[in-house]
Amino acid sequence: xxxxxxxxxxxxxxxxxxxxxxxxxxxxxxxxxxxxxxxxxxxxxxxxxxxxxxxxxxxxxxxxxxxxxxxxxxxxxxxxxxxxxxxxxxxxxxxxxxxxxxxxxxxxxxxxxxxxxxxxxxxxxxxxxxxxxxxxxxxxxxxxxxxxxxxxxxxxxxxxxxxxxxxxxxxxxxxxxxxxxxxxxxxxxxxxxxxxxxxxxxxxxxxxxxxxxxxxxxxxxxxxxxxxxxxxxxxxxxxxxxxxxxxxxxxxxxxxxxxxxxxxxxxxxxxxxxxxxxxxxxxxxxxxxxxxxxxxxxxxxxxxxxxxxxxxxxxxxxxxxxxxxxxxxxxxxxxxxxxxxxxxxxxxxxxxxxxxxxxxxxxxxxxxxxxxxxxxxxxxxxxxxxxxxxxxxxxxxxxxxxxxxxxxxxxxxxxxxxxxxxxxxxxxxxxxxxxxxxxxxxxxxxxxxxxxxxxxxxxxxxxxxxxxxxxxxxxxxxxxxxxxxxxxxxxxxxxxxxxxxxxxxxxxxxxxxxxxxxxxxxxxxxxxxxxxxxxxxxxxxxxxxxxxxxxxxxxxxxxxxxxxxxxxxxxxxxxxxxxxxxxxxxxx
Numbered sequence: 001x002x003x004x005x006x007x008x009x010x011x012x013x014x015x016x017x018x019x020x021x022x023x024x025x026x027x028x029x030x031x032x033x034x035x036x037x038x039x040x041x042x043x044x045x046x047x048x049x050x051x052x053x054x055x056x057x058x059x060x061x062x063x064x065x066x067x068x069x070x071x072x073x074x075x076x077x078x079x080x081x082x083x084x085x086x087x088x089x090x091x092x093x094x095x096x097x098x099x100x101x102x103x104x105x106x107x108x109x110x111x112x113x114x115x116x117x118x119x120x121x122x123x124x125x126x127x128x129x130x131x132x133x134x135x136x137x138x139x140x141x142x143x144x145x146x147x148x149x150x151x152x153x154x155x156x157x158x159x160x161x162x163x164x165x166x167x168x169x170x171x172x173x174x175x176x177x178x179x180x181x182x183x184x185x186x187x188x189x190x191x192x193x194x195x196x197x198x199x200x201x202x203x204x205x206x207x208x209x210x211x212x213x214x215x216x217x218x219x220x221x222x223x224x225x226x227x228x229x230x231x232x233x234x235x236x237x238x239x240x241x242x243x244x245x246x247x248x249x250x251x252x253x254x255x256x257x258x259x260x261x262x263x264x265x266x267x268x269x270x271x272x273x274x275x276x277x278x279x280x281x282x283x284x285x286x287x288x289x290x291x292x293x294x295x296x297x298x299x300x301x302x303x304x305x306x307x308x309x310x311x312x313x314x315x316x317x318x319x320x321x322x323x324x325x326x327x328x329x330x331x332x333x334x335x336x337x338x339x340x341x342x343x344x345x346x347x348x349x350x351x352x353x354x355x356x357x358x359x360x361x362x363x364x365x366x367x368x369x370x371x372x373x374x375x376x377x378x379x380x381x382x383x384x385x386x387x388x389x390x391x392x393x394x395x396x397x398x399x400x401x402x403x404x405x406x407x408x409x410x411x412x413x414x415x416x417x418x419x420x421x422x423x424x425x426x427x428x429x430x431x432x433x434x435x436x437x438x439x440x441x442x443x444x445x446x447x448x449x450x451x452x453x454x455x456x457x458x459x460x461x462x463x464x465x466x467x468x469x470x471x472x473x474x475x476x477x478x479x480x481x482x483x484x485x486x487x488x489x490x491x492x493x494x495x496x497x498x499x500x501x502x503x504x505x506x507x508x509x510x511x512x513x514x515x516x517x518x519x520x521x522x523x524x525x526x527x528x529x530x531x532x533x534x535x536x537x538x539x540x541x542x543x544x545x546x547x548x549x550x551x552x553x554x555x556x557x558x559x560x561x562x563x564x565x566x567x568x569x570x571x572x573x574x575x576x577x578x579x580x581x582x583x584x585x586x587x588x
Contacts, residue, residue, distance in 0.1 A: 028496070028542050037503050038105065038539050040511045041532050045102060047071075047514040048095070048527065049114060056143050060121045061087040062095070063143060064558070065524040065582065068513040073143055074524050074581055076151065077565045079572040084149055088140035089122050089133070090163045091558025095527040097166055097551035101536040104550060105543060116173055123174040130207045131184030132158045137561045138200075151562025157200035158188060161243040162343035162557035167254045179258070180207065182251040186267070187211045189248060195220050196291065197240035197248070197271070212252075212263045216270050220290055221277035229278045231330050233292035237310045239329075240289050243339035243557070245271055246347040250554075253355045265355065272348070276363050278330060284370025285390035286363075287330040288340055292317070308405035319404030326389045333375055334387035334395070334416050335406065341371050343555050345425035349432055350554060361432045365442065368429055372445040376418065383418035383452045420453060420474075423482040424553070431489055436461075455479060455498060463490025468498045475505035477534035481553060484538050488547050496541070503538050506531050523584045528558045 051071035052062035063073030063085055073085035096115045103112035126134040126141060126148070134141065134148045138156030142149040150156035170178040187208045188201030195217055221229050249268035256265035279286040292314040295302065302312035305319070312318065320327040345368055348360040375386050387395045400411045426446045433439045443461045450458050454474050459466030463486070483499035486492075510516050515525035516532060533553055540550050559576050566573040567580065567588075 028493070028544075030542060033500065033504055034539065034542055037507055037535050040507045040516075041098070041102065041535050041539075042106075043514055044511065044516050044525075044532060045098065045111060048525070055085065056146070059087075059143070059146055060118045061089075061141055061143065061146075062092065062118060062527065064088050064091045064140070064528070064560075064577070065526045066515065067523060068515045068517060068525050069523065069586055074577075076560065076562075076577070076581065079563055079565050081565060085143040086140040086149060086560065087143055088135050088558065088560060089119075090135035090137075090160060090165065091560070092527045093163060093166050093558070094530050094533050094553070094556050096169055097553070098532045098536060100166075100169060101533060101540070101551050104545065105536055105539045115169060119170060119173040123170070123177045127177050127181065128203045130188070130203060130205055131180040132188055132201060132203055133181055136160050136163070137559060140560060151560050151564075153563070155203075156562065158203060159199055159201070159244075159561075160185070160247040161199060161241065162246055162339060162347075162555045164247065164250055164343075164347065164554040166551065167251070168551075171254075171258060175258075179255065182255040182264075183207075183209065183211050185248060185251050186264075189244065190271075191238060192217075194234075195274075196235050196238040197244065198238040199241050199244040212261075212267055216266060219270075219277055220274050227281055229281075231278060231287075231290065231292055231328055233314065234294050235291040236294050236296055239293060239310060240274070240291055241336075241339070242275055242288055242344050243336070245275065246339075246344055249351065250347050253351050253357070257355055265357070268351070269357065272360070272363075275344075279367065280331075280370070280390045280392075283374050283390060283392050284366040285333055285374065286340060286344075286367045286370075287390065288332065288336050289330045292328055292330065305402045305404050315405035319400060319402065319406055320395070320398075322398075322401075323389065323393060323395070326391050326393055329405075331389045331391070332406075333371070333390050334385060334413070337371075337385065337416075338419070338421060341368055342421045342425050343557060345429065346554055349425070349428045350552065352432060361429070361434075364425070364429050365433055365438060368426060369438075369442055369445075372426075372442075376445065376449070377415065378448065378452055379415055381452065383422075383449050384415040385418050386415060387413045418449070420476045420478045423450065423453075423478050424485075427482050427485060430461075431485065450482075453479065455483070458486065458495075463492035463495070466492065466494045468494050470497055470501060472498065472501055473505060474502055475509040476502065477506065477530040480506065480534040481530075481537055484534075484541055485547070488541055499538050503535055506535065518582075521585045521587065522582075523586050523588065524582050526582055528556050530556045 051066055055073055065074035075083045075085050077083050099111040099115040103109055137159035138152040140149050184207055188205045190197050192214050224230055249272050252264035252268035256262055274290040275286055278290045293310040295313045297311035301307055308315055314328050316327050316329045316332055345364045348364045351357045352360040374392050375388055377384050377386050395413045398413045403409045430439050430442045440461055447458055455472050456469030457467040480499055480502040483495045487495035512520045516529055517525050530553055537550055559578055561576050563574050
């Protein structure tokens with residue numbers, strides 16, 4: 001019955017699209033293939049709305065992911081075998097952007113109104129008294145009971161790491177609630193007296209409307225006699241991970257822009273400057289955190305190398321002590337690189353573009369150019385990352401002597417695959433860099449990386465002489481967005497044709513059973529996936545809609561982390577939705 005309903009819905013949606021959207025821009029013909037891609041996105045959105053709302057008709061809230069065989073929500077199975085369907089709006093930001101983008105390209109308010117209705121209910125009912133929303137890495141809404149569900153013990157903390165909420169829409173829906181949240185994000189996560197920062201925020205921390213009224217302190221990072229940054233080892237386990245700093249900074253910039261108060265933006269600049277000051281002055285590579293942890297646990301606890309709680313001091317210093325002073329968790333350049341060189345860069349560039357923080361473009365260029373100069377390598381026709389510390393000390397081939405936070409004993413460090421997510425930060429850095437010589441340096445790396453990913457030769461800076469692979473098999477949303485943005489910058493239609501090919505490949509490879517999935521056999525369709533937003537970005541430029549008018553991709557890092565029953569049905573585990581839920585196939 002459900003399959004029949006899906007088919008009827010697809011036919012109805014197809015008729016609507018056919019009669020309303022096929023057309024022609026000033027220079028680009030809107031083709032049948034363009035229509036087919038848009039039709040797939042509409043089918044997907046309609047199915048998400050239909051089955052998402054069907055599960056519990058007492059709420060507008062949608063599940064984070066939908067079972068593509070049954071139409072039911074994804075569920076988290078706790079150690080006591082309680083099975084909980086969950087809605088975590090921090091993990092649905094790309095879906096909200098997709099809904100708004102779909103309204104834009106179809107010239108219909110229908111989809112944006114859906115997003116508004118969901119957000120209205122959430123913001124009216126699920127904001128704590130202190131201003132934090134009930135969302136993030138450890139909390140969600142139980143779609144059976146519509147009550148707050150903790151995944152990290154009885155009272156899970158607030159946590160955002162590279163989730164970049166869609167503040168523009170949130171401010172439109174409920175300005176007061178959004179402003180309160182952005183202020184409380186800093187009250188709950190930043191420790192003003194010690195300049196520590198915690199990825200976890202407490203729902204019991206009192207709301208402070210004047211949170212940014214305090215004096216900005218001196219920089220945490222100081223330099224030694226050789227002008228090298230000193231990473232203080234005085235954080236009591238409240239480590240300032242950059243993937244939390246991005247959300248703090250982005251909220252503060254948005255707050256300043258909306259209220260015309262420059263002070264929150266000054267705090268955001270202060271926070272991000274600590275990572276810049278901690279960067280290596282020779283290589284330009286930057287850090288994951290600007291502090292190391294203080295030893296707060298007992299000698300007995302810390303004598304066991306398998307005990308990896310951060311209270312036993314810097315976890316890299318413990319496990320990689322052969323490398324001396326550089327061996328600090330802040331300085332690792334082979335783990336958490338997505339947070340440092342993708343999500344962090346994208347936030348910096350967005351702040352520079354939207355809010356005029358022009359120095360961020362120079363910082364982003366220095367970070368990513370240094371990273372590519374020292375850590376990028378092509379091995380056997382694949383883009384790879386050389387494991388090293390940020391001073392260029394290579395750890396490739398090192399055999400770890402004992403167990404620790406970064407892996408088991410006898411582990412041999414090897415090259416790490418560079419994912420396609422790196423395409424966007426590299427390209428956007430190039431496009432926002434003013435100096436042509438600096439642009440050219442990065443373009444050389446970008447040209448090699450794009451070619452190695454199988455897209456052909458993008459040609460010279462500015463769009464001249466590309467020799468692109470118009471038959472590429474790549475089906476990747478980041479490659480698609482990169483080609484769309486290259487076309488938008490150069491107006492060379494060769495990039496647009498490759499983008500169309502990638503878009504067609506995405507639909508063919510990932511649109512199954514009326515939903516977008518990572519592959520045909522994957523069970524769940526995750527709302528935060530970036531593919532549909534990428535496809536709508538392509539559709540917009542074909543129509544001649546400015547990218548400035550479209551929701552902008554920033555991240556898709558949403559997750560839930562907590563205690564659950566392992567897939568063997570016996571063992572209690574502590575893991576992530578990405579590892580335990582979204583890996584399930586239709587055969588499991």
